[in-house]
Amino acid sequence: MSLPKTLTIAGSDTSGGAGIQADLKTFQELGTYGMVSLTTIVAQDPDNDWFHRVYPIDTSTLEAQLDTVLKGIGVQAAKTGMLGSKEVIELVAKKLDEHQIEQLVVDPVMVCKGADEPVNPEMDAYLRDTLVPKAFIVTPNLFEASQLAQVSLPQSLEDMKAAAEKIYQLGPSFVIIKGGGDTGAEKSIDVLYDGNSFEYIESEKINTDYTHGAGCTFSAAITAELANGKSVREAIHTAKQFIQASIQDSFRLNEHVGAVNHTAYRHRAPQS
Numbered sequence: 001m002s003l004p005k006t007l008t009i010a011g012s013d014t015s016g017g018a019g020i021q022a023d024l025k026t027f028q029e030l031g032t033y034g035m036v037s038l039t040t041i042v043a044q045d046p047d048n049d050w051f052h053r054v055y056p057i058d059t060s061t062l063e064a065q066l067d068t069v070l071k072g073i074g075v076q077a078a079k080t081g082m083l084g085s086k087e088v089i090e091l092v093a094k095k096l097d098e099h100q101i102e103q104l105v106v107d108p109v110m111v112c113k114g115a116d117e118p119v120n121p122e123m124d125a126y127l128r129d130t131l132v133p134k135a136f137i138v139t140p141n142l143f144e145a146s147q148l149a150q151v152s153l154p155q156s157l158e159d160m161k162a163a164a165e166k167i168y169q170l171g172p173s174f175v176i177i178k179g180g181g182d183t184g185a186e187k188s189i190d191v192l193y194d195g196n197s198f199e200y201i202e203s204e205k206i207n208t209d210y211t212h213g214a215g216c217t218f219s220a221a222i223t224a225e226l227a228n229g230k231s232v233r234e235a236i237h238t239a240k241q242f243i244q245a246s247i248q249d250s251f252r253l254n255e256h257v258g259a260v261n262h263t264a265y266r267h268r269a270p271q272s
């Protein structure tokens with residue numbers, strides 16, 4: 001027997017809800033064999049309001065990991081998350097090109113939810129110009145969409161559609177902007193754009209602040225389903241159900257943060 005293989009190129013979230021931890025848990029829950037190329041380590045400071053500190057991994061260590069997986073094993077689908085520097089973005093783009101990874105999900109992580117990270121506009125611009133054009137699917141939240149599209153923060157579905165059109169011009173095959181809990185809409189609505197038409201991917205909005213890891217989990221679920229041979233639309237619909245279940249069963253970690261529950265889809269998945 002063998003399993004479809006997935007790769008996450010992302011940071012380690014020491015607190016376990018986001019980053020490679022979220023990705024590997026999700027890859028496994030959806031029946032794929034998950035592998036990692038680690039870009040950064042994030043540690044949260046318990047004595048300083050849970051401040052997120054980012055410790056980069058040097059590029060030669062990252063390159064050795066990418067070679068292990070891409071050259072030594074091979075994958076059906078890959079995703080990127082927190083990358084951390086221009087050098088890392090450049091290396092990742094080069095390796096993905098070299099190995100012709102077509103099913104690539106780019107989660108353009110620019111900021112950690114709930115943490116007032118300093119934004120790095122120079123790196124964000126580099127991500128936009130170097131990696132986003134290679135993406136099969138790019139999955140920005142509202143803030144990341146505003147940075148990629150170079151527009152102000154989308155406030156409505158119409159704003160999200162306009163931003164999606166601009167991001168599509170950068171070169172990815174599909175753009176999905178996550179409205180999540182953040183738009184004024186009554187539901188949680190993400191906007192999918194394929195260059196021709198828009199689709200709203202909807203679910204009930206859950207009234208909780210415990211959403212640490214939601215973005216990573218959503219993009220990892222899309223990646224796993226692509227590796228499982230699903231179409232883009234099937235993959236996105238399953239990912240939406242997976243994240244909905246994970247947020248429904250999310251839980252408190254401490255006074256600063258609550259994380260999504262990656263095991264929830266097991267018992268909450270719609271029965272077919």
Ligand SMILES: Nc1ncnc2c1ncn2[C@@H]1O[C@H](COP(=O)(O)OP(=O)(O)O)[C@@H](O)[C@H]1O
Binds near residue numbers: 213
């Ligand atoms: N309160 C919520 N209720 C239902 N779905 C949500 C909620 N918050 C986020 N989501 C969904 O979770 C996924 C990740 O979105 P989001 O949390 O905005 O990403 P990020 O972690 O990148 O900021 C999206 O599908 C979004 O619609």
Ligand SMILES: Cc1ncc(COP(=O)(O)O)c(C=O)c1O
Binds near residue numbers: 010082212
């Ligand atoms: C390594 C890493 N990647 C990504 C994120 C972003 O997480 P989220 O999915 O909550 O947006 C975080 C947040 O702490 C992180 O530590």
